[in-house]
Amino acid sequence: MTPIEMAGKLGFKVVHEGEGASREIAGIYCCDLLSIVMGRAKADDCWITVMANVNTVAVAVLADVACVVLSEGMSLDDTALEKARAQNVCVLKTDRPTFETALAVQKQMEQS
Amino acid sequence: MENVLKLRYEVDGDDFTRAGEASAAVKKTLKQMGVPPEAVRKVAIALYEGEINMVIHAQGGVITVEVTPQEIRMELADRGKGIENIELAMQEGYSTAPDEVRSLGFGAGMGLPNMKKCSDEMDIQSTVGVGTIVRMTVQIH
Numbered sequence: 396m397t398p399i400e401m402a403g404k405l406g407f408k409v410v411h412e413g414e415g416a417s418r419e420i421a422g423i424y425c426c427d428l429l430s431i432v433m434g435r436a437k438a439d440d441c442w443i444t445v446m447a448n449v450n451t452v453a454v455a456v457l458a459d460v461a462c463v464v465l466s467e468g469m470s471l472d473d474t475a476l477e478k479a480r481a482q483n484v485c486v487l488k489t490d491r492p493t494f495e496t497a498l499a500v501q502k503q504m505e506q507s
Numbered sequence: 508m509e510n511v512l513k514l515r516y517e518v519d520g521d522d523f524t525r526a527g528e529a530s531a532a533v534k535k536t537l538k539q540m541g542v543p544p545e546a547v548r549k550v551a552i553a554l555y556e557g558e559i560n561m562v563i564h565a566q567g568g569v570i571t572v573e574v575t576p577q578e579i580r581m582e583l584a585d586r587g588k589g590i591e592n593i594e595l596a597m598q599e600g601y602s603t604a605p606d607e608v609r610s611l612g613f614g615a616g617m618g619l620p621n622m623k624k625c626s627d628e629m630d631i632q633s634t635v636g637v638g639t640i641v642r643m644t645v646q647i648h
Contacts, residue, residue: 430559430617433552434624438544446612450559453527454612457534457551459544474524482531 396420396507398441398462398485405499407464407487410471415485418461420504425497429454436460443496445469452478452486462486464500466493512540512574518558518585520566523611529570530554540574542647549645550579553625556618557583557641563608564588565639578627579645589635597623 398415401407409415421439426432427446436442438459444451447469455463462485465471471479471486479486489496514536516529534551538544554570561568565587573580590596597619604614623629626643633639 427612428615428617429612430556430615430621433555434617434621438548448611449524450526450611450613453531453555456531457527457548457555459548478524 396504398487400507401441401462401500401503402487404503405489407489410465410486410488411476411479411484413462413479413483413485415462415487418485420461420500423497423500423504424460425493433458441500443493443500445493447471447475449475449478451475452482452484455484455486456482464489464496466491466496509575512536514572514574516570516572518561518567518570520562520568522567523562526558526562527555529558533572537574537579542574542579546579546645546647549625550581553622553643553645554581554583556622556625557581557643559613560618561585561587563604563613568638576647578647581626581641581643581645583641583643584638585640586638589637589639590631590633591635593631593633 402409420441424436424440425443427444436458440460442460443464443466445467447465465488468490530551537547565585568585571582599620600616602614602616608614627646628644630642
């Protein structure tokens with residue numbers, strides 16, 4: 396399942412598509428502390444976080460996650476959105492809390 | 508003669524929006540060179556943590572990267588305040604980062620431990636009031 400397919404099925408808003416139509420989600424990772432994310436998120440993970448600043452995008456690139464899902468209705472600021480465009484990072488958002496978001500992604504992964 | 512590609516980047520201090528530019532550029536170059544993804548990822552994470560440290564603690568610095576067919580050697584040099592106790596700084600969870608840095612998602616005390624975890628060799632030379640040089644090597648398998 397690609398991030399864009401997932402967004403369509405779960406009603407997540409596509410903030411920036413980036414590589415979202417061409418990558419496959421292999422796992423789920425939830426955390427907001429960026430240094431922990433960098434050390435522990437795996438490549439191709441769907442990373443769910445409330446941290447929505449420019450460093451989130453940088454960490455997404457370096458950890459090579461498939462997409463970032465901003466939970467709890469968090470929004471990227473303009474600098475971060477610009478960086479997501481420049482780095483081709485797929486960013487999605489939802490109003491759901493982090494746990495519910497992860498659970499929904501997990502269920503969708505099991506079905507696809 | 509050893510075949511070496513050298514890259515050099517200057518890191519601005521106090522600019523979180525630009526932190527990560529050097530590591531992203533190195534990552535792209537290594538990918539294009541066909542370096543295995545796991546080695547690329549380790550180098551990118553180690554360098555980004557280093558860049559963030561330079562921005563938080565040292566008003567920037569200079570990163571040099573040497574790529575050989577066998578390994579990637581990185582040197583991060585700054586003229587910041589130096590590290591008083593390297594052993595303590597290497598402990599997971601120990602941090603001297605200010606609150607505004609924590610609110611950005613950093614300052615968890617994972618920077619240096621992550622750098623060590625991602626590199627095959629790591630050496631820190633630091634003098635209080637003079638600066639810090641971190642050298643890391645990642646082997647290409």
